[in-house]
Amino acid sequence: DAGVIQSPRHEVTEMGQEVTLRCKPISGHNSLFWYRQTMMRGLELLIYFNNNVPIDDSGMPEDRFSAKMPNASFSTLKIQPSEPRDSAVYFCASSFQVTTEAFFGQGTRLTVV
Amino acid sequence: KNQVEQSPQSLIILEGKNCTLQCNYTVSPFSNLRWYKQDTGRGPVSLTIMTFSENTKSNGRYTATLDADTKQSSLHITASQLSDSASYICVVRGGGTSYGKLTFGQGTILTVHP
Numbered sequence: 001d002a003g004v005i006q007s008p009r010h011e012v013t014e015m016g017q018e019v020t021l022r023c024k025p026i027s028g029h030n031s032l033f034w035y036r037q038t039m040m041r042g043l044e045l046l047i048y049f050n051n052n053v054p055i056d057d058s059g060m061p062e063d064r065f066s067a068k069m070p071n072a073s074f075s076t077l078k079i080q081p082s083e084p085r086d087s088a089v090y091f092c093a094s095s096f097q098v099t100t101e102a103f104f105g106q107g108t109r110l111t112v113v
Numbered sequence: 114k115n116q117v118e119q120s121p122q123s124l125i126i127l128e129g130k131n132c133t134l135q136c137n138y139t140v141s142p143f144s145n146l147r148w149y150k151q152d153t154g155r156g157p158v159s160l161t162i163m164t165f166s167e168n169t170k171s172n173g174r175y176t177a178t179l180d181a182d183t184k185q186s187s188l189h190i191t192a193s194q195l196s197d198s199a200s201y202i203c204v205v206r207g208g209g210t211s212y213g214k215l216t217f218g219q220g221t222i223l224t225v226h227p
Binding site for chain 2: 004043103
């Protein structure tokens with residue numbers, strides 16, 4: 001298996017634009033997590049899904065952030081409109097179950113200018 | 114409030130030396146504690162996971178300890194190598210529900226010099 005696949009690896013966008021980050025979890029994994037990492041705040045859990053259903057989105061910072069998982073092999077994290085403070089590395093991770101080991105993707109480095 | 118504090122924030126050691134990273138937590142109830150290694154530009158990778166009843170667990174040159182009474186964990190790296198240079202993140206999962214909430218430490222940045 002190729003592991004968790006995220007795209008794009010890098011994204012530079014202007015403030016106010018819509019940004020969509022994509023994630024393909026490991027086949028057979030039932031749980032998917034979106035994280036954000038910054039120097040100031042470290043690693044933060046934004047939202048996670050179990051069997052394609054959002055379970056806990058309490059980490060989503062604002063209504064500008066939304067996440068979907070239309071099927072077991074694909075998820076998106078959307079920011080609309082983007083702001084400079086959204087600049088961070090966004091990680092997607094998947095696991096067989098919610099409490100088992102999560103495997104992380106390579107991350108998407110987002111820069112909002 | 115559930116918190117995970119790691120120390121030191123950063124550490125520089127010479128290749129071949131040993132080092133110990135610390136993790137103190139206030140998460141309660143407690144389910145498990147995991148140490149991750151994150152190489153620059155990569156996602157975190159799990160090194161060890163420890164539950165309440167485990168005191169020590171090893172993964173090659175990495176040995177994690179857990180004292181659930183004092184809510185402290187350590188990660189000891191033996192005979193460090195240049196490839197150990199990374200950020201090490203301590204993550205604690207709370208108990209009490211089927212989907213225990215995760216609390217992350219800020220990480221310790223380890224640099225191993227030749």
